[in-house]
Amino acid sequence: MLATVIHAARDVRVENRPVPVLRTGHDAVLRVLAACVCGSDLWSYRGVAPTRSPHPIGHELVGVVEELGSEVTSATVGDVVVVPFSLSCGRCQSCRAGFPSACDVVTFFGSTDRDGHPVDGAQGERVRIPLAQHSLFPVGRTEAEVEAAGLLPHLLALSDVMSTGHHAAVSAGVGPGDTVVVVGDGAVGLCAVAAARRLGAERVVAMSRHDDRAALARELGATDVLAERGDEGVAALRALLAGDLADAALECVGTEESMAQALASVRGGGRVGFVGVPHGGPTLPVRQLFGRNITVGGGMAPARTHMATLLDDVLSGALRPGLVFDAEMPLADAAEAYAAMDERRATKVLLRP
Amino acid sequence: MLATVIHAARDVRVENRPVPVLRTGHDAVLRVLAACVCGSDLWSYRGVAPTRSPHPIGHELVGVVEELGSEVTSATVGDVVVVPFSLSCGRCQSCRAGFPSACDVVTFFGSTDRDGHPVDGAQGERVRIPLAQHSLFPVGRTEAEVEAAGLLPHLLALSDVMSTGHHAAVSAGVGPGDTVVVVGDGAVGLCAVAAARRLGAERVVAMSRHDDRAALARELGATDVLAERGDEGVAALRALLAGDLADAALECVGTEESMAQALASVRGGGRVGFVGVPHGGPTLPVRQLFGRNITVGGGMAPARTHMATLLDDVLSGALRPGLVFDAEMPLADAAEAYAAMDERRATKVLLRP
Incomplete structure (x- = not known):
């Protein structure tokens, strides 16, 4: 065979x-x-x-x-x-x-x-x-x-991928009314968009630089798409949310940059669900978690x-x-x-x- | 004045x-x-x-x-x-x-x-x-x-201290029926024992080497006290729980060792609430979190x-x-x-x- x-x-x-x-x-x-x-x-x-x-x-x-x-x-x-x-x-x-x-x-x-x-x-x-x-x-x-x-x-x-995207969302405690950022526009990130909407998120912001994936993210339930990353991504998110940050972020890549993006995208007391297989990262800056009361959950779905x-x-x-x-x-x-x-x-x- | x-x-x-x-x-x-x-x-x-x-x-x-x-x-x-x-x-x-x-x-x-x-x-x-x-x-x-x-x-x-102990417990999602380990027998750890019981934990295991604090932990609701630490602490916990680990652990110290103890004390999918002010640690081993699906939440209460x-x-x-x-x-x-x-x-x- x-x-x-x-x-x-x-x-x-x-x-x-x-x-x-x-x-x-x-x-x-x-x-x-x-x-x-x-x-x-x-x-x-x-x-x-x-x-x-x-x-x-x-x-x-x-x-x-x-x-x-x-x-x-x-x-x-x-x-x-x-x-x-x-x-x-x-x-x-x-x-x-x-x-x-x-x-x-x-x-x-x-x-x-x-x-x-x-x-x-x-x-x-x-x-x-x-x-x-x-x-x-x-x-x-x-x-x-x-x-x-x-x-x-x-x-x-x-x-x-769908079970993993769902895991990101449940690990971040996504629920009705939440504003959720999804970091990563691969298959898992796209599934995480669908999962967040399925769990009742009111606003799902997909971070994507690829037109085809951004379109698919919208088809799967994303309400907004942001192409910016890093500090510019956070600024664009605040602009989108009238100065606020997200309640939850779903980290669907597995790099240090993607984890940093997720952590910087949530308000005090926010939750990050992470399912990207960690390769050379992501690291978790404990003092940032401590000072801002960010919960990080997830892992292998x-x-x-x-x-x-x-x-x-x-x-x-x-x-x-x-x-x-x-x-x-x-x-x-x-x-x-x-x-x-x-x-x-x-x-x-x-x-x- | x-x-x-x-x-x-x-x-x-x-x-x-x-x-x-x-x-x-x-x-x-x-x-x-x-x-x-x-x-x-x-x-x-x-x-x-x-x-x-x-x-x-x-x-x-x-x-x-x-x-x-x-x-x-x-x-x-x-x-x-x-x-x-x-x-x-x-x-x-x-x-x-x-x-x-x-x-x-x-x-x-x-x-x-x-x-x-x-x-x-x-x-x-x-x-x-x-x-x-x-x-x-x-x-x-x-x-x-x-x-x-x-x-x-x-x-x-x-x-x-009581608000902080409570924060450890809510950050770890402690609820009815849970088995909870509390790492740290200072004032916050003792309050965390009381908080876990108040939230319905069925079994609260206080890790303490001091007789007076162990007695107070029991007065505040601890069902068990373990003096062992490190790998021996985990082995003693398994012995106490018929081979199992805890559903949640409350990290109330703020050192690398105490965080490691908390992480090693929970089952797959377990939750760690951490409120010890991080001093020179604790570090968070991301691959361990990923592989065992451990959620870490908490911070400044x-x-x-x-x-x-x-x-x-x-x-x-x-x-x-x-x-x-x-x-x-x-x-x-x-x-x-x-x-x-x-x-x-x-x-x-x-x-x-």
Whole structure:
């Protein structure tokens, strides 16, 4: 079967690999309906995160259950399932508290599972899913129904970017009437815009310098768009808000600059939700937090928890996070998908096996 | 009149100073019923925070209104008032949002006000209070009633330590059923114990190595006390909680070690409320926050907001934060009060002019 393997910076190949099989009674094997490339995959692609040895890549997918281990009762063969980007046990304290991304045995695609078996990447024709009991999320629709309703991109977004954008918003305590700034206009930032509006924010200010992304931000619920950054961004925000700052800011990039932008964009007592994977930052200036009473929450999104919250709105069409996919390619063209995203010719590429 | 002045490290003197007068229509002059020494005053006393020139010190007081500027309508001459440790306008965005400690013109005792006038310290016989309209908090009891009911220490605690302990708890989102760890057994930590219980925490674990403070923590609502710290403290906590960690931790010290202790004490998705004034730390390890989804909130407590929430329980006797005062001295002995707290012969000293 075909699967995507990263060998080194800018060297992503679609290769023939053995078809996955069940390794334990806790596994499932899925046939992938759709996968995609994540902004965080670009850290490896660009060499910012080194690739020490070749490994399968990709961590977002919608699939159909083909085989189930004897211990897995949460799904049935033939179910369409979304799989969160982190796999979890469902039983430890963090899982029980609704934070499976901090699971005691949290397991990632392309790594090694708790039993020592290699874990597939999601960008392949088939994948073995360890910890399947808690990690499979059946959507209650058949494959034909999903395809006929055009639900595939929207469901796929639940596996990471929409759940992550939602996590930024809930971590910042976004609620009715709030004014919210979203820092970052990638797929997660765009989903965060939709999440903030869904949670009742009255005003959502997207910071974006790209016309196409700004337009999509507005389609997803942004009331305002600001192109300025840094101190100029804060000044522009104050001008927009009659001298005020935002109640909350959603940091969806993961750099020191983006965190500083988020912190500077909120009033005293404001809240920052952060979901950008921290690379070389962001740092948290404790005295600024202390003096201005800024709360910072977030981190790796508990996607398995959030997708259950968001599914109904996706099925009803009220939430359409699949709009962040602005390109679709066959899995065989995964290398081109990475290049397109790296060169900003695409925001997010959906891959079809 | 007598007032306390810090000249240098370990050089605190009670001196004769001019009686304060109204400087603007926004001022009040109070006769001080009680003031006290704060753990944060010890940073200057110990020379950790340098004293560049002599200045009045102290920022916690209960007083009686003697004179009011023409613009101040929030109190009447003769009212018993608590004054929060930070003075605020009540009108800016942060004040309106309930965070007067991040007020645009936040003003501190012993500094200079927005009009350039020096601000008295609270450890004196009389004080001028700028920004009095929002900074005076009348308690609705006469001086005689306050004295007869023994309310003075409990009201005094609202000016800082109890409001600060409460802020740690609300910043950590403490609610019914929670298990909460309190790091720090000073006056703020002890008040944080009381605050966590008041907010419904089922289990409150105080980290304390001092028998007297541990006993007081239990009196204020701690269900458990742990003497261990660091990794041993975390192991002891897990042993106490059948392998689990806390839902929330309250950081009431302000050092790198205490913040690390708080962060290590909570489960994935846990919350840390921090109110210890950061001195040479605490640092916030962003990748740990990200990977374990820990929310950090808090900072300089909006005491003016919280005292309004807490007053009823103090007046009814349901909340008795004045228990943290384990010594009372005449104002003239302020130097001895500092020495007693510095040498840990006292937790917190109440000063009577």
